[in-house]
Amino acid sequence: MKLRGGFDLTYCSNIHSGESWADVREALGAALPKVRRHLDVSGPLAIGLRLSARAAEELERPAVFEDFRVFMRDGDYYVPTINGFPFGAFHRERVKENVYLPDWRDWRRVDYSNRLARVLAALLIDRGLTEGSISTVPGAFKGHANQPEDAAAIAVSMLEHAEQLVALRESTGVTIVLAIEPEPACVIETTAEAIDFFNRFLLDAAFVRTGSQLTVDEVRRHIGVCFDACHMAVEFEDHAQSLAALDRAGIRVPKFQISSALRVSDPSAGSPGRRALERFAEDVYLHQVVERSDRGLTRFVDLPDALSTAGDAREWRIHFHVPVFLRQLGDLETTQPDLEAVLDLIKKRTDAPCLEVETYTWDVLPAEYRTADMSEAIARELAWTRARLEA
Numbered sequence: 001m002k003l004r005g006g007f008d009l010t011y012c013s014n015i016h017s018g019e020s021w022a023d024v025r026e027a028l029g030a031a032l033p034k035v036r037r038h039l040d041v042s043g044p045l046a047i048g049l050r051l052s053a054r055a056a057e058e059l060e061r062p063a064v065f066e067d068f069r070v071f072m073r074d075g076d077y078y079v080p081t082i083n084g085f086p087f088g089a090f091h092r093e094r095v096k097e098n099v100y101l102p103d104w105r106d107w108r109r110v111d112y113s114n115r116l117a118r119v120l121a122a123l124l125i126d127r128g129l130t131e132g133s134i135s136t137v138p139g140a141f142k143g144h145a146n147q148p149e150d151a152a153a154i155a156v157s158m159l160e161h162a163e164q165l166v167a168l169r170e171s172t173g174v175t176i177v178l179a180i181e182p183e184p185a186c187v188i189e190t191t192a193e194a195i196d197f198f199n200r201f202l203l204d205a206a207f208v209r210t211g212s213q214l215t216v217d218e219v220r221r222h223i224g225v226c227f228d229a230c231h232m233a234v235e236f237e238d239h240a241q242s243l244a245a246l247d248r249a250g251i252r253v254p255k256f257q258i259s260s261a262l263r264v265s266d267p268s269a270g271s272p273g274r275r276a277l278e279r280f281a282e283d284v285y286l287h288q289v290v291e292r293s294d295r296g297l298t299r300f301v302d303l304p305d306a307l308s309t310a311g312d313a314r315e316w317r318i319h320f321h322v323p324v325f326l327r328q329l330g331d332l333e334t335t336q337p338d339l340e341a342v343l344d345l346i347k348k349r350t351d352a353p354c355l356e357v358e359t360y361t362w363d364v365l366p367a368e369y370r371t372a373d374m375s376e377a378i379a380r381e382l383a384w385t386r387a388r389l390e391a
Contacts, residue, residue, distance in 0.1 A: 001039075002046075003386060003389055008080040009046065009386060010080060010355070011048060011356065013031075013047060014050035014358065017091035018055075019052045019088065021051075021064060022058075023055075024050075025067075032075060035379045039379045044076050045075070048083060048356040049082045049123075051116060053087050056112065056116055072123070079123045079124070080124075080129070080133070081133045081135065081179075081354045082120050082134045082135075083134075083135050084116045084136045085136055085181060087109065091284070091363060096286045103141065103144060103145065104139050104153075104154040106157075110157050116134050125172060125173075130174055131174065132176055132177070133224075133226070134177070136181060138182050138183050138194075139186060139187035140186065141186055143185070145187050151200070155201035155202055162222045163214060165222040176222070177221075177252060177255075178222060179253075180194065181231070182194050184288035184299065190237065191245055194251070198249060224251055224252030224255075227246075227256045228257040229256065229257060229342045230257070230335065231257075231319065232338070235290055239342050254354060258324060258342075258381075259339070259358045260322050260334045260339050261318055261334065262332055263318070264317075265333060272331040276331040277307065277316075277318070279366050280366070281307060286302055287320045289303055291306065291311065292314050292315045293314055298313075306318075317335060321358060321360060322361070323359055323380070323381055324357060324359070324384055329369060357378070359381060362377070
């Protein structure tokens with residue numbers, strides 16, 4: 001939905017399980033009317049679409065796309081953004097570090113992203129819109145790509161994709177921005193790493209000219225950063241400084257993911273928070289942990305790694321997306337105060353980015369935090385966000 005200031009506020013459909021287009025279509029058909037009813041919104045309702053590679057290929061079939069186009073028009077829905085992060089399965093089986101595969105060194109990631117861009121452009125055109133974004137893997141998982149040449153290979157593939165985005169804009173008038181999403185334990189993990197990657201490769205004229213017909217201005221127009229409030233809070237980032245640094249570097253932020261992480265202010269052995277955290281060490285998703293102590297920051301690839309340590313940390317922050325309206329989960333805290341700070345910063349922006357609530361971990365939350373219907377919880381997250389943005 002459109003908010004004051006021109007922001008698009010949506011939720012990411014990666015909360016729904018299903019890898020085929022039929023599964024996605026069924027989930028949206030069931031959820032969107034309920035979300036609209038809970039929100040009491042009568043105008044256009046935005047959806048942040050998540051498509052696996054399989055679903056994207058199926059949606060490009062003319063008859064399938066036409067069915068979805070009619071559904072979107074009849075329901076007064078629109079798609080301002082696509083989550084192009086998970087290529088394959090994302091629910092009810094082990095995902096962990098495989099969520100980054102294929103990464104940006106693999107032609108399949110480029111092909112998948114090109115397909116998503118074509119789908120998004122067609123959906124935007126149908127609603128008379130001219131700009132959208134696709135969030136994506138931050139290069140690769142660090143454990144998969146730790147050689148000096150890997151970063152350059154990632155950049156080459158992203159530039160190859162950007163060439164397709166330029167061609168798409170020239171043929172359709174629609175601008176699609178690839179929004180790289182920094183995430184713990186990835187090649188592009190922090191704001192500083194994102195800026196360094198852009199400066200060394202994507203915004204370096206000599207590098208761009210090598211094997212590419214793009215100009216640096218075209219790269220700036222078509223590649224930016226997706227600012228995930230959960231990920232940045234886990235990294236103990238100063239949000240104002242991060243956004244200011246991206247702005248100074250001339251890097252677009254077309255998309256913010258509105259999300260909260262888990263926080264334990266006392267992770268010492270036997271503490272209530274640490275004991276409560278054990279229930280969140282599940283087997284589907286990767287839950288990176290960043291520890292702050294007197295020695296600085298220490299990073300753990302997954303929650304069980306952190307739980308196996310004794311340590312003398314002052315605080316843990318855990319990459320586990322939790323409903324944004326929750327400040328506390330029993331003995332656990334959330335990074336909701338960080339999210340509120342990000343929303344305050346967003347209100348001051350003049351570029352009207354897309355805001356996507358993303359709580360894909362609904363299925364693996366302990367049962368006591370899933371007492372509402374999923375659609376009701378989605379609407380509550382959107383309403384909480386809207387209220388803070390329009391206050």
